[in-house]
Amino acid sequence: MNTNTIVPRILLTIGEPAGIGPELIIKLAQCEFNAQLVVIGDGEYLKTLSKCLNLPLSLIPIDWSAPSVQHQTSSLYFVDLPFKETVKLGELSKVNAVTVLDSLHKASKLALQQQVQALVTAPVHKANINQIEPSFLGHTEYFASKAKISKVVMMLATDKLRMALATTHLPLSEVSQSITQEMLKEVTSIIDHSFKTYGLKQPKIAVCGLNPHAGENGLLGLEDQVTIEPAIQFLKKNGLNVEGPFPADSLFTPQKREAFDVFLAMYHDQGLPVVKAIGFGRTANITLGLPYIRTSVDHGTALDIANKNCASPSSFIYAINYAIEMSQGKLPQ
Numbered sequence: 001m002n003t004n005t006i007v008p009r010i011l012l013t014i015g016e017p018a019g020i021g022p023e024l025i026i027k028l029a030q031c032e033f034n035a036q037l038v039v040i041g042d043g044e045y046l047k048t049l050s051k052c053l054n055l056p057l058s059l060i061p062i063d064w065s066a067p068s069v070q071h072q073t074s075s076l077y078f079v080d081l082p083f084k085e086t087v088k089l090g091e092l093s094k095v096n097a098v099t100v101l102d103s104l105h106k107a108s109k110l111a112l113q114q115q116v117q118a119l120v121t122a123p124v125h126k127a128n129i130n131q132i133e134p135s136f137l138g139h140t141e142y143f144a145s146k147a148k149i150s151k152v153v154m155m156l157a158t159d160k161l162r163m164a165l166a167t168t169h170l171p172l173s174e175v176s177q178s179i180t181q182e183m184l185k186e187v188t189s190i191i192d193h194s195f196k197t198y199g200l201k202q203p204k205i206a207v208c209g210l211n212p213h214a215g216e217n218g219l220l221g222l223e224d225q226v227t228i229e230p231a232i233q234f235l236k237k238n239g240l241n242v243e244g245p246f247p248a249d250s251l252f253t254p255q256k257r258e259a260f261d262v263f264l265a266m267y268h269d270q271g272l273p274v275v276k277a278i279g280f281g282r283t284a285n286i287t288l289g290l291p292y293i294r295t296s297v298d299h300g301t302a303l304d305i306a307n308k309n310c311a312s313p314s315s316f317i318y319a320i321n322y323a324i325e326m327s328q329g330k331l332p333q
Contacts, residue, residue, distance in 0.1 A: 006068075007035060007036055007067075007068040007069060007070055008034075008035045008036070008068070008117040008118065008324055009035065009036045009038060009115070009116045009117055010033075010035045010036065010037055010038070010116060010117065010118050010120055010320060010323055010324065010327075011038050011039075011040065011107055011110055011111065011115075011116040011118070011119045011120070012025060012037060012038065012039040012040070012076075012120050012121075012122070012320075013039075013040050013041070013103050013104065013107050013119075013120075013121045013122055014039060014040070014041040014042075014046075014103070014122050015100070015121065015122030015123045015124045015301065016092070016100060016123060016124050016125040016128065016301040016303075017042070017045065017087045017093075017099075017100070018088060018089055018090060018091055018092055018093065018096070018301070018303060019122075019125065019300075019301030019302055019303050019306050020123075020301065020302045020305065020306050020311035021122030021123060021301065022045065022049050022087075022122075023049065023053065023306070023309065024122060024297075024311055024313040024316045025041070025046065025076070025122065025316075026046060026049060026053055026055050026057055027053070027055065027313040028316050028317050028320070029055075029057060029073070029074060030055060030056075030074055031073065031317060032073060033320060033321070033324065034070070034071075034324055035068075035070075035071055035117075035320070035324045035327075036068040036069050036070065036071055036077060037071050037076055037077065037320070038079065038116065039076050039077070039078045040078070040079045040081055040106055040107055041079075041080075041081055041103065042080070042082045042083045042087075042099075043078055043080045043082075044082065045082075045083060045087055046059065046076075046078075047059065052309075053309055055074075056074040057075070057076065058074060058075040058076070059075070059076055059077075059078045060075060060076070060077045061077070061078065062077040062078060064115055079106065081099060081102060081103050081106065082099070083096045083099050084096055084098060084099055089306040089307040090303045090304065090307050092125060092128045092303070093128075094128065094131045094132065097125075097128045097129050097131060097132050100124055100128075100129060101132065101133055101136070104121075104124075104139070104142055104143075107119055107121070108142075108143055108146040108147070109146075111143075111290075111292040111294070112146070112147060112291065112292065114292070116292075117293065117323075117327040118293035118294065118295065118323035118326065118327045119143075119292060119293065119295075119323075120295050120296065120319050120323050121139050121295075121296040122296075122316065123296070123297055123299060123300045123301045123302075124138075124139065124301070125300075125303075126138055126169075137168075137169050138168070138169050139287070139294075139296060140154045140168060140169075140287050141169070143287060143290055143294060144287075144289070144290065147290055147291055149289060149290060149291070151186050151187070151190065151289060152190070152287050152288060152289035152290055153165065153190045153191055153288040153289055154168045154285065154286075154288075155191075155262070155285070155286045155287075156271075156272055156275045156276075156284070156285050156286070156298060157275075157283065157284050157322065157332070158275055158278055158279025158282055158283040158284075158298075158318075159279060159282065159333075160257050160258075160333075161252070161263070161274070161275055161278055161279065162261065162262040163262070163263050163265055163271040163272065163274065163275045164187070164262055164264045164265070164271075164288070165264075165265055165266075165267070165268060165272075166179060166183065166184060166187050166264060166265065166267070167179065167267050167268070168268060169268065170267065170268070172267065172269075175210070175266065175267045176210065176221075176223055179210060179223060179227055179228070180227065181227055181230055181231040181234070184207075184227070184228060184231040184232075185231050185234060185235060188205060188207070188231075188235055188264060189235070189240070190288055190289045191203070191262060191264065192205065192240050192242075194288040194289065195262065195331060197329075198326060198329060198330060198331035199329065199330060199331060200331060202241050203241065203261045203262060204241045204242075204259065204260045204261045204262075205240065205243070205260065205262055205263075205264060206242075206243055206244055206246060206251060206256065206259075206260040206262070206263045206264065207228065207232055207242060207243065207244030207245050207246065207263075207264045208244065208245060208246060208251060208263065208265045208266050208270060208271065209224045209228065209244065209245035209246060209248060209266070210223045210224055210227075210245070210266045211223060211224055212247070213247045214244075214245045214247045214248075224245045228244070228245045228266075229244075232244055232245065243260075244264075248265065248266075248271075251263065252274045276298060280299075280315075281298070281312060281314040281315050281318075282314060282315065283298035283315060283318065284298065284315070284318050284319040284322040284323075285319065286322065286326075293323050293326045293327055294323075295319040295320070295322050295323040295326075296319055297315040297316050297319055298315045298319075299315055
């Protein structure tokens with residue numbers, strides 16, 4: 001991470017072209033940012049869509065050798081990546097899924113080459129990409145694979161609440177067997193190291209129990225006693241400020257949110273509904289453990305409203321500003 005860059009250069013992907021990603025890109029281009037924004041996508045399509053939205057848009061080919069410059073409203077720097085067939089809003093295209101995956105490959109490569117200070121992604125349609133790449137599980141796993149990182153951590157953050165996940169896109173039936181002491185030690189250590197990178201010397205981490213009431217002393221399951229608690233004790237002995245396992249149903253009160261810097265949920269739908277209920281539209285998805293900064297929006301492709309010009313760019317704007325602050329060595333509060 002280069003904290004000496006005067007104007008951070010932030011790379012954007014447009015995600016699923018038939019969804020709201022391109023619309024959001026055009027809308028957020030009208031806003032002010034303390035960064036240079038560079039988008040990977042089909043330049044002609046973005047220009048055509050901007051006319052349909054009745055919003056001005058100037059696209060400037062990026063010169064990577066030139067110094068980064070402050071964002072000017074209604075303009076974007078861009079890397080042109082034409083779609084293979086005409087985009088029909090709301091209708092998925094297997095052919096265009098190839099271009100979507102190609103955009104992620106290019107974005108990963110540019111981030112790994114440190115051409116940009118952060119990467120911010122629009123939502124993709126996993127099932128559509130699966131048609132051409134069956135191993136694709138999502139941005140988080142894809143970028144980790146390209147960076148040759150064995151483990152990263154998915155975290156969603158809004159004002160006063162940060163929620164990391166021990167497991168991400170798994171069927172609920174596979175969660176329990178996937179949670180091991182070693183995995184929890186690794187995930188928590190990644191969180192601790194990442195937060196220290198951004199200025200928190202001793203981040204306070206609260207760990208959710210897996211079962212209702214954190215197992216009720218074994219009455220409602222043994223995982224909390226046998227797996228989660230020993231991992232926490234090991235981490236505490238190694239100097240991490242970590243507590244738990246706590247019953248998840250009473251862990252996210254305002255008082256607890258003030259007491260801890262980050263919460264570790266055991267599975268996707270244990271933690272993320274809380275974050276989105278509190279801050280939907282002002283939430284960023286952050287990948288911890290990558291060799292670069294990556295954030296994303298808190299919503300999906302919204303194919304059902306893609307042709308209605310009603311999508312809000314608030315989450316995308318929040319994710320960009322979160323990435324900008326992180327690029328400057330700060331963790332937004």
